[in-house]
Amino acid sequence: MNVLLFLIPVALLLGLIGLGGFIWSLKSGQFDDLEGAAMRILIDEEEEGETETQDKA
Amino acid sequence: MTDLPEDQLGYDTLAKPATDGAMALEVLVEGVHCAGCIQKIESSLNGQKDIRLARLNFSTRRLRIEWNGAAARADDFVRLVQKLGYGVHPFDPGTMQEGTKEEERFLLLCLGVAGFAMGNIMLVSVGLWSTTSQTMGMATHELMNYISAIIAVPAVIFSGRPFFRSAYKALKNGHANMDVPISLAILLATGMSLSETFRGGEHLYFDSAVMLMFFLLIGRYLDVRARSSARSAATDLLATLSGFALVVEGDKTRRIAIRDLSEGMKVRVAAGEKFPVDGAVIEGQSTVDTALITGETMPRELAQGAQVFAGTLNLSSPVLIEVAKAAEDSLLADIVRLMEKAGQGQAQYVRLADRAAQLYTPVVHSLAALAFLGWWIFGGIGWQASLMIAVTVLIITCPCALGLAVPVVQVLATGRLMKDGIMVKSGDALERLARIDTVFVDKTGTLTLGQPQLVETRGDNDTIKLAASLAAQSHHPLSKALAESYKGEHVKLEDVQDIPGKGLEARYNGKRVQLGSRAWCGDKNAPQDDRLELWLAAEGEKPVAFHFEDTLREDTALTLKYLQEKGLSFVLVTGDRKNVAEKIAKDVGIEIVHAEKTPPQKFEILEESKKAGHKVLMIGDGLNDAPVLAGADVSMAPGSAVDMAQSAADIVFMGGKFGSVLETWKIAVFSQKLVKENFALAILYNIIAIPLALAGMVTPMIAAIAMSGSSIIVILNSFRLKGKL
Numbered sequence A: 001m002n003v004l005l006f007l008i009p010v011a012l013l014l015g016l017i018g019l020g021g022f023i024w025s026l027k028s029g030q031f032d033d034l035e036g037a038a039m040r041i042l043i044d045e046e047e048e049g050e051t052e053t054q055d056k057a
Numbered sequence B: 001m002t003d004l005p006e007d008q009l010g011y012d013t014l015a016k017p018a019t020d021g022a023m024a025l026e027v028l029v030e031g032v033h034c035a036g037c038i039q040k041i042e043s044s045l046n047g048q049k050d051i052r053l054a055r056l057n058f059s060t061r062r063l064r065i066e067w068n069g070a071a072a073r074a075d076d077f078v079r080l081v082q083k084l085g086y087g088v089h090p091f092d093p094g095t096m097q098e099g100t101k102e103e104e105r106f107l108l109l110c111l112g113v114a115g116f117a118m119g120n121i122m123l124v125s126v127g128l129w130s131t132t133s134q135t136m137g138m139a140t141h142e143l144m145n146y147i148s149a150i151i152a153v154p155a156v157i158f159s160g161r162p163f164f165r166s167a168y169k170a171l172k173n174g175h176a177n178m179d180v181p182i183s184l185a186i187l188l189a190t191g192m193s194l195s196e197t198f199r200g201g202e203h204l205y206f207d208s209a210v211m212l213m214f215f216l217l218i219g220r221y222l223d224v225r226a227r228s229s230a231r232s233a234a235t236d237l238l239a240t241l242s243g244f245a246l247v248v249e250g251d252k253t254r255r256i257a258i259r260d261l262s263e264g265m266k267v268r269v270a271a272g273e274k275f276p277v278d279g280a281v282i283e284g285q286s287t288v289d290t291a292l293i294t295g296e297t298m299p300r301e302l303a304q305g306a307q308v309f310a311g312t313l314n315l316s317s318p319v320l321i322e323v324a325k326a327a328e329d330s331l332l333a334d335i336v337r338l339m340e341k342a343g344q345g346q347a348q349y350v351r352l353a354d355r356a357a358q359l360y361t362p363v364v365h366s367l368a369a370l371a372f373l374g375w376w377i378f379g380g381i382g383w384q385a386s387l388m389i390a391v392t393v394l395i396i397t398c399p400c401a402l403g404l405a406v407p408v409v410q411v412l413a414t415g416r417l418m419k420d421g422i423m424v425k426s427g428d429a430l431e432r433l434a435r436i437d438t439v440f441v442d443k444t445g446t447l448t449l450g451q452p453q454l455v456e457t458r459g460d461n462d463t464i465k466l467a468a469s470l471a472a473q474s475h476h477p478l479s480k481a482l483a484e485s486y487k488g489e490h491v492k493l494e495d496v497q498d499i500p501g502k503g504l505e506a507r508y509n510g511k512r513v514q515l516g517s518r519a520w521c522g523d524k525n526a527p528q529d530d531r532l533e534l535w536l537a538a539e540g541e542k543p544v545a546f547h548f549e550d551t552l553r554e555d556t557a558l559t560l561k562y563l564q565e566k567g568l569s570f571v572l573v574t575g576d577r578k579n580v581a582e583k584i585a586k587d588v589g590i591e592i593v594h595a596e597k598t599p600p601q602k603f604e605i606l607e608e609s610k611k612a613g614h615k616v617l618m619i620g621d622g623l624n625d626a627p628v629l630a631g632a633d634v635s636m637a638p639g640s641a642v643d644m645a646q647s648a649a650d651i652v653f654m655g656g657k658f659g660s661v662l663e664t665w666k667i668a669v670f671s672q673k674l675v676k677e678n679f680a681l682a683i684l685y686n687i688i689a690i691p692l693a694l695a696g697m698v699t700p701m702i703a704a705i706a707m708s709g710s711s712i713i714v715i716l717n718s719f720r721l722k723g724k725l
Helices: A002-027 A034-040 A052-056 B035-046 B071-083 B099-129 B138-159 B161-172 B179-199 B206-241 B331-345 B352-377 B383-397 B400-419 B429-433 B443-447 B461-471 B477-485 B556-565 B578-588 B599-611 B623-631 B643-648 B659-694 B700-718 B720-724
Strands: B023-030 B051-057 B062-067 B087-090 B244-249 B252-257 B266-269 B279-283 B286-289 B300-302 B319-323 B422-424 B438-441 B448-457 B494-499 B503-508 B511-516 B532-538 B544-552 B569-573 B592-594 B616-619 B634-638 B651-653
Touching: A002 B099, A002 B138, A034 B035, B023 B071, B035 B051, B035 B071, B062 B071, B071 B087, B099 B138, B099 B161, B099 B206, B099 B700, B138 B161, B138 B179, B138 B206, B161 B179, B161 B206, B179 B206, B179 B352, B179 B383, B206 B383, B206 B400, B206 B700, B352 B383, B352 B400, B352 B659, B383 B659, B383 B700, B400 B422, B400 B429, B400 B659, B400 B700, B400 B720, B422 B659, B429 B634, B429 B659, B438 B443, B438 B599, B443 B448, B443 B578, B448 B477, B461 B477, B461 B503, B461 B511, B461 B532, B461 B544, B477 B532, B477 B544, B544 B578, B556 B569, B556 B578, B556 B659, B569 B578, B569 B599, B578 B592, B592 B599, B599 B616, B599 B623, B616 B623, B623 B634, B623 B643, B634 B643, B651 B659, B659 B700, B659 B720, B700 B720
Parallel strands: B438 B569, B438 B616, B569 B592, B616 B634, B634 B651
Antiparallel strands: B023 B062, B023 B087, B051 B062, B244 B252, B244 B266, B266 B319, B279 B319, B286 B300, B422 B651, B448 B544, B494 B503, B503 B511, B511 B532, B532 B544
16 A cells, blocks of 8 residues: 555646646736637648747747 | 827827836727737737837737837837728726636636645545555554645635635625635534644544645636726727727817816817717818718718717718817717716626525535534544534535536536627626527618618629729718728729719720719719619710618528527617618518617617516617617627627627527527536536435545536536537
8 A cells, every 4th residue: 555655646746737737828818719710720830930829929 | 270280199108107217108900810810910010110019919819019219109009000901999908807817827827826735635545545554554544544634734825815705794784695605615524624633633634625725726717817808898898989089279289188178178080089078060061971870871061160079980071170078978988977877776686606605505505514413413423523524514515516417517508609709708797698588680881781772783893893993982871881882903094082072083095984872973863762772974975873771680581480489578679760661570580670770779679578577689780779779688780780789788799690699599598408408417416426425424525526526527417519510
C-alpha cells in the first residue's frame, strides 16, 4: 500500500495542472466566444503575421 | 450653407486609450453570420498599418480594434468595415451590461473546480466503496478519508458559492427557492462527513456532495447562457439610440451625441440617414420613409415646414431641420416608455422549474426532518447516525435531474432553432410559446415582406434594362425593387440627377430619360388601380408603367392554415387602411381584422384579449408594434424588423419565410413535452430512491450511482429533440 503514498499525490498533481490550465484559458478569454471559436477553425490563415496570438505576445 | 463633412463619422470620440499608448475602439457589427465574415473583417483590418489587434466576437457581434497612433483614425477603420458591406453601430461600453458575461465566467470557473474535485474524490472513493476498513486496513482507510476531505472542503467552499449566495438572498427576503435545499444538502453532507472523518467513521459523503454540486452547476451554466443572449439584444437598442447628429451653428458644423441635442438646434440630415429627433424642416425638400412610426410602406413627401419624427428615414436629399423636442421627449421615446410600461405591467410569468421548486422544497425538508426525528426517537440509534440518514435523504432527493430537466432542453432547442436563423432571446420564451391560444399579427413587413416587388410591366427587355439601370441610382424603395428585379448588366447613363419629389433623370445615348411618378413623366390618362407604380419615359417614346405590390412572405397561408387547425385563432392588427388589410386577411384566411389602429389602440386591443383570458403571441415588425410585442405573453419579430421591435420581441426569425413561426411553435410544443417527461423521470427516480434513503439503506455508492444515473437519463431524453426534428 505504500505505493499509494506516491501515486495519489501524483494523480492529484496532474489533476491540478489540468485545473490550472482550465483557469488560465478561462481568464485569457478563450471561453468568451464559443460560437466564434467553432467557426474560426474554417478560416485559412495564409498571411504569416496576421494571427492574433502573435499580436498578443 | 456649410459643406457636409462627410469624412467625419465621429468614432474618434469613442476611442479609448488601451495599454502601451495604443487606442482601442469597440463597435457593434451588423450582418455577421459566418466564418467568412469574421475572416473578411479581421484580415482586412489587420492588413492596415498600425493595427495591433482586430478581433470580432461572434457571440456578441462586438468588434474590438486596437491600433498605435491617433484616435482620429477610428473613422478610417469603421469606414473600412462599412465598405465590406457590414453595418457598424457605436456603443458606449458604459451602457453595456457586463454582468451576465461575468456571471457566465464565474459559473464556468466554479464548474471547472467542482469537476476537478469530483474526479479526484471519485478516484479515492472507488477504493473506499469496494473495500471496508477491515480489508483495506484502518490506517489506509483513514488516509483516504482525509485526502477526500482535503479536496472536498475547499472545492465546496469555492464552487458552492453560486448556491449559497442565492439561498442566503432568498432566506433574507423571507422565502425559499430551489437553492435552499441544495445549499443545505451540500453543507450538511460536507460537515457531517468531516466530523465522521475525525471520528474514523465508515460512510462519508464527500463524493456525493461534490457530485451534486457539479451536476447542478452544469444546469446553472446552461441556464445563464440561454438568458444572456436576451440582454445583449437589449443593449443593441441602447447602441442605436446613442449615435451622432450633425449640428449646424452659423457657418460651422459639429457632431454631437443625439442625447445632447436640445430644442432650437439646427440639425443637418443627409439622404439615407435617420432623423435623430422630432422637428420641422426649415431647408430642403426630400421624401421620408415613415414605416417605423406608421407602418406605411410608401414614402411621404417632405416640404419646408413639414413635421418629422425621430427614427424615420430621410430618403432622397439632405435637409436641415430645427429640433422641436429633445431626444428624450420625442415620439420615439414615448413609444419606448409605453413599451417599458408594457413590460413592467406584464404579470410576471413563473417558470415551470420555479413552480416545481416551490412545491418541492417544503416536501424535501419535512421528509429529511422526519427521517432525523424518527430514527433518533424511535429508531434507537444516536443523533449522529440519525442526522446522517437525514443528510442522505437530502442528498438523494436533491434535484440533480430536476435542475437539468429544463436547461438542457432549452439549450438544445434554442441551438436547433439558431441553425435555422431563429433566435430565441429569453430562456422561457419557448415555454410561454407552447401555451398560446391566440396570435396577433401585423400586416406590413410581417405577413408581407414589407418591400414592394415588381409584379407587372408592359415594357420589353431593353426598357426594363434601362429602367433598372436608372433605378439603381436611387434609394427610393420602388427604385430599389425595380433595380433588384433585373439581374443582368446595366447600361451606361450620363448626367444622372435625383429630383426630389419627382424622380430620376439622366441621358442615355444622347436622349433624355426619366423615371418617376405618374404626374411627372407618366401617362396621365392610363387606367389606375390600387397598386404602386413608377413610370419610365424616354424622349420621343410612349411612357411605360411598372406596377409594384407588397407580396406575402413564403409559406404564410400554409402556416396560418396549419396553426388554425391546431386550434389557434388569428387576429390581424394593423395601422394600414381598412380595404388593404381586409384584402390580405382574406387571402391568408384571417377572420378578425382591426385596421387603422394607432400604437396605443393596438395595445388596448391586446389588453382586452388578455383580460378575456387569452394567451397571446404577437408577431410584428414596426416600432408601432413594439408596445404590443413587449406586452404580449410572447412575441416574435422578423429579422427585417426595426431594432426596437427586435429587442422587444422574445424571438427573432431571419430570412423571408413565415414558416419559421410554425417551426418555432412546433419545437416549443415538443420541447415542453420533453421538459414534462424529464420532470416525470426525476419524480419517478425520487419515488424509488426516497424510501431507500428513509430506511437508511443508501450507501455513498448507491447515492453516486443514483444521482449520475438519473441525470444521464434526463439528458438522453432531452437529446430526443435532435432526432425528432
